[in-house]
Amino acid sequence: MLLLISFSPCPHGLNVNKESKFIKNKEWDRGNNASVPSFLSFIVNKNNFEHRKDFLLEKDIIIYFKLLKKEMREILQAIVNGILLGGIYSLIAIGLSLIWGVMRIINWAHGAMVMLSMYITFFAYSMFKLDPLLSLPLVAVIMFVIGYLLQMVLVERTLNSPWISRLCATFGLMMLLESLALLVWSSNWRAIPVTYGTWTFCIGGIFISFSRFVAFSIALLMALALHLFLNHTESGKAIKATAQDREAAALMGININNIYRITFGLGLAATGVAGASLMTFYFVFPTVGFPFALTAYIVCVLGGLGRLNGAVLGGLIIGIAQSVSAYLISPEYKMVVSFVIFLAVLYFKPGGIFGGVSE
Amino acid sequence: MKKIIFSIILVLTLLLAVTFYGYGQKEGEVSVVKIGGVYPLTGPYAPMGIGDKQAILLAVDEINTNGGIKSLGGAKIEVIFADSEGDPKVAMTAAERLISKDDVVAMLGSILSGTTATIAPVCEKYKTPLVNEGSTSIDLTQHGWKYFFRSTPHDGLYCEAMFNFLEEVAKKSGEKIKTIGIMYENTLFGKTAGDVWKEKAPEHGFEIVADISYSAASIDLSSEILNLKKASPDIIFLASYTQDAVLITKTMQTLNCNAKAVVGIDGGQIVPSYIEAIGPLANYVSAEARWSPDIKKPLAQKVNAEYYSKYGQNMDGHNSRAYTAAIVLYNAIEEAGSTDKEKIREALANIYVPPEKIIMTWNGVKFDETGQNILGTPCIIQIQDQKFKTVFPYDIASVDFIFPMPAWSER
Numbered sequence: 001m002l003l004l005i006s007f008s009p010c011p012h013g014l015n016v017n018k019e020s021k022f023i024k025n026k027e028w029d030r031g032n033n034a035s036v037p038s039f040l041s042f043i044v045n046k047n048n049f050e051h052r053k054d055f056l057l058e059k060d061i062i063i064y065f066k067l068l069k070k071e072m073r074e075i076l077q078a079i080v081n082g083i084l085l086g087g088i089y090s091l092i093a094i095g096l097s098l099i100w101g102v103m104r105i106i107n108w109a110h111g112a113m114v115m116l117s118m119y120i121t122f123f124a125y126s127m128f129k130l131d132p133l134l135s136l137p138l139v140a141v142i143m144f145v146i147g148y149l150l151q152m153v154l155v156e157r158t159l160n161s162p163w164i165s166r167l168c169a170t171f172g173l174m175m176l177l178e179s180l181a182l183l184v185w186s187s188n189w190r191a192i193p194v195t196y197g198t199w200t201f202c203i204g205g206i207f208i209s210f211s212r213f214v215a216f217s218i219a220l221l222m223a224l225a226l227h228l229f230l231n232h233t234e235s236g237k238a239i240k241a242t243a244q245d246r247e248a249a250a251l252m253g254i255n256i257n258n259i260y261r262i263t264f265g266l267g268l269a270a271t272g273v274a275g276a277s278l279m280t281f282y283f284v285f286p287t288v289g290f291p292f293a294l295t296a297y298i299v300c301v302l303g304g305l306g307r308l309n310g311a312v313l314g315g316l317i318i319g320i321a322q323s324v325s326a327y328l329i330s331p332e333y334k335m336v337v338s339f340v341i342f343l344a345v346l347y348f349k350p351g352g353i354f355g356g357v358s359e
Numbered sequence: 360m361k362k363i364i365f366s367i368i369l370v371l372t373l374l375l376a377v378t379f380y381g382y383g384q385k386e387g388e389v390s391v392v393k394i395g396g397v398y399p400l401t402g403p404y405a406p407m408g409i410g411d412k413q414a415i416l417l418a419v420d421e422i423n424t425n426g427g428i429k430s431l432g433g434a435k436i437e438v439i440f441a442d443s444e445g446d447p448k449v450a451m452t453a454a455e456r457l458i459s460k461d462d463v464v465a466m467l468g469s470i471l472s473g474t475t476a477t478i479a480p481v482c483e484k485y486k487t488p489l490v491n492e493g494s495t496s497i498d499l500t501q502h503g504w505k506y507f508f509r510s511t512p513h514d515g516l517y518c519e520a521m522f523n524f525l526e527e528v529a530k531k532s533g534e535k536i537k538t539i540g541i542m543y544e545n546t547l548f549g550k551t552a553g554d555v556w557k558e559k560a561p562e563h564g565f566e567i568v569a570d571i572s573y574s575a576a577s578i579d580l581s582s583e584i585l586n587l588k589k590a591s592p593d594i595i596f597l598a599s600y601t602q603d604a605v606l607i608t609k610t611m612q613t614l615n616c617n618a619k620a621v622v623g624i625d626g627g628q629i630v631p632s633y634i635e636a637i638g639p640l641a642n643y644v645s646a647e648a649r650w651s652p653d654i655k656k657p658l659a660q661k662v663n664a665e666y667y668s669k670y671g672q673n674m675d676g677h678n679s680r681a682y683t684a685a686i687v688l689y690n691a692i693e694e695a696g697s698t699d700k701e702k703i704r705e706a707l708a709n710i711y712v713p714p715e716k717i718i719m720t721w722n723g724v725k726f727d728e729t730g731q732n733i734l735g736t737p738c739i740i741q742i743q744d745q746k747f748k749t750v751f752p753y754d755i756a757s758v759d760f761i762f763p764m765p766a767w768s769e770r
Contacts, residue, residue, distance in 0.1 A: 074585065074588075074589055077585060077614070078581075078582060078585055081579075081581035081582060081585065081614075082582075084581075085578075085579045085581065088578070088579070188632070189601070189602050189632070191605070191635075191636045193635075193636070193637075193638055197609070197637075198609075198612055198640060200612065200613050200615070202615075207613055207614050207615055208613075209613040212613075281609070282578070282606075283602060283605065283636065285602070291576050291577075291578060292578060295578070322579075322582065323581060323582045323585075324582075326582030326583065326585075326586065327582055327585055327586060327589075330586070331571055331572075331573060331582055331583045331586055332572060334582060
C-alpha cells in the first residue's frame, strides 16, 4: 500500500493553495461519496482563505486524507482493470504460446483464428440461441478439428522447408481467412446481447465487470488445465517430449506428425475458448483479430515464448502496465509504457521472463 | 366539302405546330436546364451516393411537376449524374466531362471531402457554380474558390454547435454546466472534433477538464474511462465510431462513470446498431445529428413521406442535405432567371432561402464570401426507450430532453 502511495503523483500535496484549488475542481463531483462536506465549502471562497490559514491547514489535512483515499481507490480500480485486461491478453496468448513451444511455428493466422472462433460463437447464438459460455466447449471442439485438419493439409507440408515458407504459409492463411470473412459476413460488426453483459459487482468501491471476471477466470483455468494435461497424461507427456527433442521422441516411437496435429488442434482449441469468452463482452468483425494477436505476440515474447506460465504472467504485466500508466500519466502513454517495459525485459532477459523455448 | 374541312384542320394544326416550334426556339428561352451531379454511385460509398441521387431526383421531380423554373418560362431541370466511385481522380474527370461535353450550367456533389476537393477546382476553371451538399471538411471553404458554395455546416460549425446546445440546455433547466470532458478517437474525424472543442470551449465559458484521445480499434477503454471519471466533468463529449462508442458506454456502466449528459458528435451513437448492441444502456445518450425523420417540421414530414413511398426508406442525414442542396440551386436559378453561369453564381452568392422552404433544422441558407452557409445548425437527438428522438432545437423537437440523465445506480 505504501508503495502505491509513492506512485501517486499527488497533484494535491499539502500545499494549501493548490489544495483548495483542487477542491474547487471537485465541486460538482456526482456519484462520489468522498465529496467535500458542505460546511467546508467556504474554503473555496478566496476572501476567507487568507485570514484563516492556520485553521485551514488542519481541515485540509482531513480533506487530504479523504482525497488520498479516493485516489487510492482509483489506483486500485486501475490495477483491477489491468488484471482483468491482462487476463484477456493471457487468454489469447496461451494458444499461440503452446503452438510455438512444441512446433517452433509462429502462427501468423492467430488473429484470424480468434476472429473465426468469435464468428462461430456468434452463429451458435444467432442460430441456436446458445449463450457464449455454453457454446464455449463446442467452439473449442470445432476449433480443435479445424486446427487438426489445417496442420494436416497445410502446416505439416511446410515444416521441413525454410522458415520463411512456414511464416508465409500461416500469413497467407490469415489473409485468406480475413478476406473470406469480409466477403461472406461483410464488415458489419456483430455482438451477442448476453443478459449478464451489464452485471457489475462492487467490492470496497472497486467495480468489476462480471463477464471480464469470467474471462479472467477462464484464462487461469485453461492455463491450469493445459498444465495438468501436459504433465500428467500420456499424450501430454508425448507432446512435451516432442517439444524437448523431436528426433529423440520419434526414436522412442512417438508419432511426431500426430503429436503436431494434436498440438496445433489444442492451440486452436485454446484460441476458440478465448474467442467464445471474448464474445461475452466484445463484438466481432472480419479484422477484429489482428490487434488481439499483436498483443498476444508481445505477451508471449515477454513471458518467454512457449511457456504457458509466461503467457499468463506476460499478459498480466502488459495489462497492469497499460492500465496503471494510463491512469497515472495519460491514456496516450499506455502503449509507450508497456513497450518500454517489454523492451527493458528483453534487454535484461532476452529469452523473456521465464526464458523462451529456443529453436 | 369534307376534303375542305380536312385541309383546313390540317393547315391549322400545322400552323399551330409551327407557332409552338418557333416559341420553343425563341431567343433566351430554354426548355431544359441541365445540372451535373457527381456522386459515388459504385464502390464502398455507393449506399450514400445512391441515397443522395434518389433525394435529388425527388426534388427535381417535384420542381418539374410544379411548373419547372418559372423565370425561365417553365423550363424543366434535368440532372445528369456521373459516378465518382469515391475516387478523387475519377470524380475530377467526371466533372470535366459533365461541364465540357454535357454543357451543364451548375454542379451538385459529391459527399466525400476528398472528391469535392478535386471537383471544385475544375468548376473553378470552367466558371461553373458548384453547390456542395455534405462534405464537411473545414478547409474546403478556405481555398478562396469563387464558384464553390457549401450548404451544409462544416465540421467546425457542427462541433461548435454543441456548445450552443449546452448553453440552451443550461438556460432552460437552470442546471449549472461548467466542465466538459472530451473523448475522441485519434484519426482525422475525432482529432478535428477534439481540436475544435479545445479551441472553442473557453469562448463559450466552458472548461475542458479531461482531454482523452484513444484508438477506435482499442480492445479495452477502462483506463480512458477511469481518467474521465477522475475528472468528473458535468458533460461528456464524444467523437467516436460505432464499435468504440459501444465499448465506451459499456465501460462507463461497468465503472459507474456518470455525467449530466453524454453527447456524441454525428457518428457512432446515431446508428441503429449502437442501440442493438447495448439495448437499454444506450438510453439517455444523446448525439448530434444532421437530420432526423421525427423532426416537427411539416415540410420535412411531407418530403420524407414522399421519399418513403418512392424508395421504401426514411431519409437520413446525408440525403436530406442533398435534397436541400438541389432546392438551393433551384432557387438560385429561379432568382437568376437565366442559364448564364455567371448570373447563377451571382444569385447563389446573394441568395437567402428561408427556413420554411427547406427540410433541414437550419435557420435558412445564406452564403458568406467563402461560400459557406452560415445559417446551418445541427439537431440533437437523444436515445429514449431505445429509440432516437429529436430533442433540440426546441421548436422542432419531438420530445423533451431528459437532463440531467439518471446516474447508472438510479436506473
